[in-house]
Amino acid sequence: MFDLKQLIFSRLSIEPEDQVYHTLSGKRLADDSQIFEDEQVEFTTLNLNLRLLGGKGGFGSMLRAQGGKMASQKTTNFEACRDLNGRRLRTVNEAKRLADHLEQEPDRQRIRKEKVQKKIEEGLAEPPTKRIRFDDTEYLKASEEMKEKVSNAVSEAISKKSVVVNNNNSGNGDPGRALSLWDVVVLSEDDSRPGFDVLGVSLSLYLTVELDILESEPDKSNEVVLTYSGEGADTLTLNIEKNLITKTALYVLSCNNIEGFPSPLNIHVDNPIPLGRGLGSSGTAIVAGVMLGNVVGNLGLTKERMLDYCLMIEHHPDNVTAALMGGFVASYVKRSDQNVTPHSETPDSNGDGVVKASVHAVPEGMGHYVKLNWAKEIKAVTIIPQFEVSTADARNVLPKEYGKQDVVFNLQRLAVLIMALSCSPPKADLIYQAMQDKVHQPYRKHLIPGLSEILASVKPDNYPGLLGVCLSGAGPTILALATQNFDGISEAIKSIFAEKGIETVTRVLDVVDDGAQVTGIQQ
Ligand SMILES: Nc1ncnc2c1ncn2[C@@H]1O[C@H](COP(=O)(O)OP(=O)(O)OP(=O)(O)O)[C@@H](O)[C@H]1O
């Protein structure tokens, strides 16, 4: 009771000593009385009487006047009356109200629960879809034009007759003929991400093969002599059965029943493409080798057919297709049902394996490609670290299988990237996002110190003119696509490599449309 009195005092300011409590049966409750002895009981009814101050009685005339007033008013409140059982009506009514309250409690709980449930559902519900109007008319126009151009290019590619690229009909390859000189010009290339193994682009680094077919002289050794200048001059093998360019040419010749090169023969290779850096040195060497075989053997192979030979050696089509066809290309390989020559019998693009002189069946029509448009103002800024990563090693770190989300991530960006790279002026925000990748860069980070930092920090926001950054090929070269500020961008990347103790060389390259070609024949 003491606690109850304190509570009533705090709420109604009735001094505890003025509060007098009785039970319904009239028992007065002392301060130390317990109201609830049974813990199950939640409610009880007590009568609270206030102590009246004692003192002199009322003034007779005033009390009579008051009594007259009271008598004239009709009584509506019978709460203090008692029912036939002697219980106050107030008490009975309170008990009824309490019973009603308890009876309605489940309903109230249900309504409370329903309200909470509704709130949760409203919170989880997707916001209404906003309709966004795309009002960039310039972009829409360029995009419409591009769609038409791509569609025309595809139809053209489908209907195109093969273009014969050979060393004319002058009898090249005849060992007895007088001096003949010709060049095979191929281009370095690189694939831009997320078009892993799909997109390739020819860059303005030209590998040149110069060939002198000499007249054989009695008493002189009729040798085939291979010499090199440029990249790899000190390290690449000059053994024609082991060097990637010459062994590829020998493979093409042997597939066409020609045993060996004509001799005496001088072959000189000038190679500006750094080896094992992700700039497609091996793909370019393979293209050069196939063209060399075609010219020396006077085979008259079309470029489409030469692509089949290239694909027998380098199984991913992006690099060889760009080097052979030029420009910006998308490609895939359609494997034939034919029994393809085992890889062990074809030259290995990385090893020094000797070409076996068996006759090989190279399936036709393996390489499928389409040339895509490239906005002329986009340059390739290549930052080339002074260490090698073999493509074979960089492919070995990739997972055997990919999750659906990662595949869809790259496919979505690939579709956007192809269109975005063709539009002038190029949109940096679109291209930067579309060059994000989940298929190879995350797995190759540990092979290339600094790659994570470069991808995380070199962005169009802080380097105006930058469109996107990715690993070039299998790395370690970094490819930055940009329209200006080439020095600023390359310096930023260079300094991150420098912090890791890695020296770099920068080349700003153009995308060039001509593919591999024979540029001159002299007799
Ligand atoms: N001009 C060349 N002449 C002969 N062999 C070459 C030539 N260029 C490349 N190679 C061979 O190819 C190897 C490098 O191929 P690799 O595929 O590892 O790198 P890459 O082609 O430069 O890079 P990526 O394929 O990632 O673009 C060299 O070590 C060498 O054996």
Ligand SMILES: N[C@@H](CCO)C(=O)O
């Ligand atoms: N698409 C290839 C290019 C390197 O040759 C890769 O990234 O492995």
